Amino acid sequence: MKPTVKFQLSLMMFLEFFIWGGWFVTLGTFLGDNLKADGGEIAMAFSTQSWGAIIAPFIIGLVADRYFNAERILGVLHLLGAVLMYQMYTSVDFAGFYPYVLGYMIIYMPTLALVNSISFNQMKDPAKEFSLVRVFGTIGWIVAGLIISYVFLWDSPGARAEGMLKNTFLMVAIASAALGLFSFFLPKTPPTADRGEKVGISEILGLDALKLLKDRNFLIFFISSILICIPLAFYYQNANPFLAEIGVDNPTGKMTIGQASEVLFMLLLPFFFKRFGFKKTIMAGMLAWTIRYALFAYGNAGDLAFMLILGIALHGICYDFFFVSGQIYTDSKAGEKYKSAAQGLITLATYGLGMLIGFWVAGKIYDMNLISENSHDWNSIWTFPAIFALGVSVLFALFFKNEVIEYKE
CATH class of the missing domain: 1.20.1250.20 (MFS general substrate transporter like domains)
Structure with missing residues (x-):
């Protein structure tokens, strides 16, 4: 290039x-x-x-x-x-x-x-x-x-x-x-498809890859992907208001620590994949959400501010170990015929359905824990996604059978 x-x-x-x-x-x-x-x-x-x-x-x-x-x-x-x-x-x-x-x-x-x-x-x-x-x-x-x-x-x-x-x-x-x-x-970058070629709704949305759900392991992964996006939505929706409300200085700037860790753990992902395998790697990503929200629930802007920074820094594990690992897993299961369709289906399930539910739940929990104007019970708000993420990780651990996935660097 x-x-x-x-x-x-x-x-x-x-x-x-x-x-x-x-x-x-x-x-x-x-x-x-x-x-x-x-x-x-x-x-x-x-x-x-x-x-x-x-x-x-x-x-x-x-x-x-x-x-x-x-x-x-x-x-x-x-x-x-x-x-x-x-x-x-x-x-x-x-x-x-x-x-x-x-x-x-x-x-x-x-x-x-x-x-x-x-x-x-x-x-x-x-x-x-x-x-x-x-x-x-x-x-x-x-x-x-x-x-x-x-x-x-x-x-x-x-x-x-x-x-x-x-x-x-x-x-x-x-x-x-x-x-x-x-x-x-x-x-x-000219168009790649034939204008005269008929394309169905199922092909556009990746629904052709629904056949993959006949595989028990992929079905468990698919359900877990939707469910884990519910606690994920809490971070996107509530993290910045939380940090701003409790008095953390420069909250938006501090949240960029999460993106920096994303780059770091992306580089470490091949090592974890080879050393621990897919199941343990993706479980580490799920459990990181539980730990992050527990740190948010009990941290503060004073002497326990380090807990908030650590929670933000866990973003790399939360995102890379689950979502990037999931994309690799999906690619390996789909085969040549359904590669694009399968990735489209997972995107629709996570960023579409999963986070749609998650944002709605996060809004409800946010309103339920309003103490007064511009004041919330953040301990309760963060405890819900922490427990929920833990439940998803237990579900995945119990029902997903370990299998060897090749990681191509």
């Missing part, structure tokens, strides 16, 4: 995830502080990610793969996203905010597949080259959090009281417009 192309793809990834990390992390805090949204409304806003994940395959399967170059669709979607982000920036209540965030996530979630498609199309050996490009996405997410916390201080108590968190949407609108324009100069 030419250095200029590698630079283009790396910058594309950087902006793609800078955009996501630049507003999604602080969304719950913004909605609670600025728009006075309750737990149910915050859950609705976060659930737009799930609706976007459910709708995304239709955009990719029916449009991107058949009619237009991927880089052009990417450009159009991010330009539209910039407009919707600006509308979110100007919203003054939740009723006015929600349609824009829903529309935005419906057009943003397909871009995650588009940037991968554009990247793979330029690589001779994706297995070796992709990670070196994708890592800039994680760096983009980290930089967004550091800018919010340490450059502009938008998540500080004083700035939040003045409504400064809404500036994250303006920042992201500018970044989205920049990526939208830049996309038209990316390497050309």
Whole structure:
């Protein structure tokens, strides 16, 4: 791959995830502080990610793969996203905010597949080259959090009281417009599917891979994947409001420790896979969620602040050991015929169904533990997902039979 192309793809990834990390992390805090949204409304806003994940395959399967170059669709979607982000920036209540965030996530979630498609199309050996490009996405997410916390201080108590968190949407609108324009100069990625070829709904959603559920082990993994996304939703929805409410300084910046650990444990994953096997590796990921939420439940912003930092740092194990291991496992079980369909099915089950349920539950638990305005019983809020994740790990341990999965570096 030419250095200029590698630079283009790396910058594309950087902006793609800078955009996501630049507003999604602080969304719950913004909605609670600025728009006075309750737990149910915050859950609705976060659930737009799930609706976007459910709708995304239709955009990719029916449009991107058949009619237009991927880089052009990417450009159009991010330009539209910039407009919707600006509308979110100007919203003054939740009723006015929600349609824009829903529309935005419906057009943003397909871009995650588009940037991968554009990247793979330029690589001779994706297995070796992709990670070196994708890592800039994680760096983009980290930089967004550091800018919010340490450059502009938008998540500080004083700035939040003045409504400064809404500036994250303006920042992201500018970044989205920049990526939208830049996309038209990316390497050309023409459609791969035949326009005249008929594609069914089951193929687009990966439902052809449902045949894999006849395998008992894959069925247990599939059910566990849906269930573990319920406690996962608690982190996305409640972690930033939790840290901000209890008085942790620079909460958004500190949460970037999680992305840094994600890079570290991604590098360690091959070692764990070879040394302990798939079952133990994925169980470590599940148990990490229990430990993380227990640390959140009993930590504080004072002498026990180290517990909160450790909980954030566990993100690498939580995410990589479960989700990345799960993708590898799915790929190994699917075979050549169902590889894409199987990955689509797992994405639909986790980011779609699992997290849709999880955001709803997290909103209910959040409202149930409201003590007074801007004050919650966080011990109870975090205890629920800790116990739930433990239950899922026990279920998986009991019913999943160990099997050897080859890890290809």
